[in-house]
Amino acid sequence: MQNITTTQKQGPLSGVTVIDLTRVLAGPYCTMVLSDLGARVIKVENPNGGDDSRHIGPFVGSGQTTKSAYFMSLNRDKESIALDLKNDDDRKILFALLRNADVIIENFRPGVMEKLGLGWDVLKTRYPELIYAAVSGFGQSGPHRDRPAYDIVVQAMGGIMSVTGHKDQPPTRVGTSIGDITAGLFMSIAISTALYERTKTGTGTKIDVAMLDSQIAILENAVARYMALGENPQPLGTRHPSITPFSLFKAKDGYLVIAAGNNSLFQRLSEVLNAPELLEDPRFSTNALRTEHVETLTREIENLLANRSVSEWLDALSKAGVPSGPLNTVADILNDPHIEFRNMLITTEDPDIGQLKMAGNPIKFEGVPDLAKRPPAPDLDGDREKILAELGECVS
Amino acid sequence: MQNITTTQKQGPLSGVTVIDLTRVLAGPYCTMVLSDLGARVIKVENPNGGDDSRHIGPFVGSGQTTKSAYFMSLNRDKESIALDLKNDDDRKILFALLRNADVIIENFRPGVMEKLGLGWDVLKTRYPELIYAAVSGFGQSGPHRDRPAYDIVVQAMGGIMSVTGHKDQPPTRVGTSIGDITAGLFMSIAISTALYERTKTGTGTKIDVAMLDSQIAILENAVARYMALGENPQPLGTRHPSITPFSLFKAKDGYLVIAAGNNSLFQRLSEVLNAPELLEDPRFSTNALRTEHVETLTREIENLLANRSVSEWLDALSKAGVPSGPLNTVADILNDPHIEFRNMLITTEDPDIGQLKMAGNPIKFEGVPDLAKRPPAPDLDGDREKILAELGECVS
Known part of the structure; x- marks a missing residue:
């Protein structure tokens, strides 16, 4: 499908356009990975404040121009347009965007897209080549389907918290949002393989990735211990369950x-x-x-x-x-010369805030420039004019 | 590229053949994901014991027929041939395998493949469509490149351990091998996008994914806090650094x-x-x-x-x-009816050991059967005859 942006990004996903309805972490992390690999990502944000992570710290800047460094890191090199998906005119703009898109990704609770008239049954008829990616806490089916989920919920429910930490001490979370990030990574794999398959079939598909399922998928040795031995794995501090020392x-x-x-x-x-x-x-x-x-x-x-x-x-x-x-x-490793050598800290230049460093892309391809500078995260609705101009007469 | 197996698997990577030289975890985890999505994975193991994880517990069975449940989980639905890569005749078999392969993946330390005469420079000339995937502890470049790495090493070096656990208590590992698994997931993304790109360019590429780089990529909020505020993040138990409660x-x-x-x-x-x-x-x-x-x-x-x-x-x-x-x-969640509903515990039937349950595939595609039973992991060299017969006159 033809990408209509003027300066095309480099990377294996160059030419791929992703319409991104997601907020906070699992979805934006997935589309960050896709963007780093060359995809054009257009964030469709609610006009009333946009992506929630714009309002989650840490914040940088001062006075009226503070921004979330957290949001800036996860959304570098994406574009933003604010659309109210309950408004008919705005939904028309979304439909026009989808005409030139390869992927739509959403992380609403199951059923919300259907209520908006944007369910897969509707979209696949209008855009048979579109890949529809739904990332959610518990998946599109099953008894927990309608429960709200956040990282800490699936870390606790999914078992990883029960095997992390020290015996007879209070439980601990994994210190990074592994519940969201793992789902974002599995969804990146899913979307990439769906793009590959589409080159053979010519048609899109719907993908369902759940945060809780993804937690089960990374339990590895703990599942084997329980299934093979009937042992309920316990936290073991820093040691490995079956390798010593x-x-x-x-x-x-x-x-x-x-x-x-x-x-x-x-x-x-x-x-x-x-x-x-x-x-x-x-x-x-x-x-x-x-x-x-x-x-x-x-x-x-x-x-x-x-x-x-x-x-x-x-x-x-x-x-x-x-x-x-x-x-x-964290300070030790981010200052290790190896990290700089590997280009694992990249820089963005925000027009209001200035430079911000953030984690780079760990996927290194021969012959693809591994950019040390990337465009900054967009302001809410910051690319509206450019995007509407590209759509031209499709929206009237 | 044509897959020569008789019964083709289903999924978006159906028809893709992966030659897998990897051992233990990051590499085998990656090829497990690819296999679950339809790729044919042929493990090339050293004849002297094979994949190290065959010898890592927990073990099932009794007497002379014990097997590692850990190995069995990670290597379900793959094939095995034992080849001594230092032996000229065996290397010829590998070359013949590569003629019909789409991907080769290895997790040797940097330089080992070159010493074996199997470096990318050699392989790309012979197999211009081949995707060469190298997963390693520290990457193919940089000051730490030659250091040996295991999960616990990159968990400690990469910073995640410093933000996991409770303040003023001894540090803890994340209770699952997140150092390996994250690298395996990034490599799965890399391989999938390289397959996609190859449909347009017709040529392969070399991919370099490091476990340490992957750890940096999942630090998320911790990097933002350090870069934006100069704060060195500390462990916070189960709470989130910037969302409360x-x-x-x-x-x-x-x-x-x-x-x-x-x-x-x-x-x-x-x-x-x-x-x-x-x-x-x-x-x-x-x-x-x-x-x-x-x-x-x-x-x-x-x-x-x-x-x-x-x-x-x-x-x-x-x-x-x-x-x-x-x-x-772990027992609680594996017995939650939602997990069964989502098919997140699948079964294999090993001819010697019998049934073993293991974590399923968290990527659910519309229209692709999400198999509740998958073929078991292979015995060492268990598919030699079939594989050699398929190669036919290519090996002489």
């Missing part, structure tokens, strides 16, 4: 990670620790036995680590080829 | 989640709690103020919650339309 350890001045998942690495670790007794101990002779005796082994390793600093141990482990690393704060 | 709360007999992220929901929550004083308190009159006074508000809410059970509160909150939910264990 594979965890965070305390040294003289802080923490470091050691991941010695097989016998050869365990031998090298013992050499670095100058502790041949670990190799001779029958309790530690296989990974299965080390996992059985994980508490004893952890105590012994931490006793040995206590006499030197994290950086001394990391040097020695690195020389011996034992997988290891520091426990970084 | 949006967290886990203690009731009479356990925990529940309440996510009342705007004024209207906060009002409804106050009504359910029968606490008009919350609405009159100037400290709680906006989301920003509620976030500033989060500790006081949490205490007040928990005082009110203490007199009734979790299920009583969830009923009342649900009726009032306040987003809320229980804190489920």
